[in-house]
Amino acid sequence: MAVLALKQNYQMNQDSELNSDRQVNPEDYSAKPTRKWRKLIITVAVLLLGSTGLGLLYGWYFVQRKLIPLIETEAGNYLHRPLELGKLQSLSLSQASFGSSALPATDDNPDFVEVKQVKINLAPLHFLRQRELKLDLILVKPDVYIEQEQSNLW
Numbered sequence: 568m569a570v571l572a573l574k575q576n577y578q579m580n581q582d583s584e585l586n587s588d589r590q591v592n593p594e595d596y597s598a599k600p601t602r603k604w605r606k607l608i609i610t611v612a613v614l615l616l617g618s619t620g621l622g623l624l625y626g627w628y629f630v631q632r633k634l635i636p637l638i639e640t641e642a643g644n645y646l647h648r649p650l651e652l653g654k655l656q657s658l659s660l661s662q663a664s665f666g667s668s669a670l671p672a673t674d675d676n677p678d679f680v681e682v683k684q685v686k687i688n689l690a691p692l693h694f695l696r697q698r699e700l701k702l703d704l705i706l707v708k709p710d711v712y713i714e715q716e717q718s719n720l721w
Contacts, residue, residue: 630658635665648673653685663687672712683708 635652643650653666663686670680684707693701 630655646670648676656684660691661689663689678713679711680706681710682706 635655639650639652642652648670651669651671653668656664656666658664665685665687668682668685672679686705686707688703688705690701693699
């Protein structure tokens, strides 16, 4: 049995030596699978980069053009008065800062507030856990006028 295995091994070695003189034909080994994978990877990478770029571009547009009017409208509805929010100075995940802002007097309410800066501290983890937006408003150098009504209410 061992002699038979040695003969077969010797013949295989001889065959490989005989075949080593044969030239390699590039058509025998197809490179198409690697080209397909490379094209697929490049396509996926371009799609991911493009969608990330578009998302960042829209995020910048939303923060610069839509965020302040949205906050003014929502806060004005909550206060039942118009709110004039200043220009966005800084924005992060936990804080936003706005320039000079005002809560002007109206025809039926002479009270007003003017501030040099408004800082808003956000709590994103609280929002993710409780689905409740927790805001802390800090008014920097406020100028406030509150008039007492005839019924002694402020």
